[in-house]
Amino acid sequence: xxxxxxxxxxxxxxxxxxxxxxxxxxxxxxxxxxxxxxxxxxxxxxxxxxxxxxxxxxxxxxxxxxxxxxxxxxxxxxxxxxxxxxxxxxxxxxxxxxxxxxxxxxxxxxxxxxxxxxxxxxxxxxxxxxxxxxxxxxxxxxxxxxxxxxxxxxxxxxxxxxxxxxxxxxxxxxxxxxxxxxxxxxxxxxxxxxxxxxxxxxxxxxxxxxxxxxxxxxxxxxxxxxxxxxxxxxxxxxxxxxxxxxxxxxxxxxxxxxxxx
Numbered sequence: 001x002x003x004x005x006x007x008x009x010x011x012x013x014x015x016x017x018x019x020x021x022x023x024x025x026x027x028x029x030x031x032x033x034x035x036x037x038x039x040x041x042x043x044x045x046x047x048x049x050x051x052x053x054x055x056x057x058x059x060x061x062x063x064x065x066x067x068x069x070x071x072x073x074x075x076x077x078x079x080x081x082x083x084x085x086x087x088x089x090x091x092x093x094x095x096x097x098x099x100x101x102x103x104x105x106x107x108x109x110x111x112x113x114x115x116x117x118x119x120x121x122x123x124x125x126x127x128x129x130x131x132x133x134x135x136x137x138x139x140x141x142x143x144x145x146x147x148x149x150x151x152x153x154x155x156x157x158x159x160x161x162x163x164x165x166x167x168x169x170x171x172x173x174x175x176x177x178x179x180x181x182x183x184x185x186x187x188x189x190x191x192x193x194x195x196x197x198x199x200x201x202x203x204x205x206x207x208x209x210x211x212x213x214x215x216x217x218x219x220x221x222x223x224x225x226x227x228x229x230x231x232x233x234x235x236x237x238x239x240x241x242x243x244x245x246x247x248x249x250x251x252x253x254x255x256x257x258x259x260x261x
Contacts, residue, residue, distance in 0.1 A: 012092065012094055016092065017096075017098050017099050020089060020099045021099050032111065035069060035073075036114075038066065039112055039114070039116045043123075046120075049062075070109065070113075070156065071183070071186065072159075072178065072182050073104070073163070074104055074163045075163065075179060093257045097257075100256075108160070151241075158185050158244060158245060159186045162182050162184075163179065165251060166178040168252050196234065
């Protein structure tokens, strides 16, 4: 009883937070090893795939597999996990929530994307004959800005936050339902983004220009023009996604408090 009282009244403890990490480590160990290995392999394979326009499609599919790994990563918390033991862990709910949130939104993205980025960077240093990759990077750099990076990052977090929310709130079928709702949120975002893009392409006059001059669609300036016309609306969409992610984080943390995890 004295131990419980101390936990409820003293300050936040990183030592107890690390104790929570040790409890989850056996379930997360495979993920900690597998994710960086897969990310590095995808980085190497896609680098060489982008040498050919045909293989670029398959490279995109591999990248999506990597993204899917990110989206459903929180289901690892359900492996060998017992809600009764989680509740009895001698740590405050803030400490449990801190570990879960930091691992999900900091560690997982690093495991998924950093090895791939490092492989691309190293290969680009030693192999300079990848003309298609150079052209893709050139166009990407021309249309990229702070806003596009912001939107891309926030959109990546939506399925991840959704999966974590379901995993934390559900008492049964957590892995299955977390994965399903992550995919549902991804589909909803794609539909909304497609509607916005379709509407703005016609409103901006780009569609009419393509009908009058079809050859325009093959020029880099065409992609830049479309991106410029979509920036204001995609920025609003990104802000909405950011609010959604913030709410998911809030309600996820609240679950630890209300359930006395």
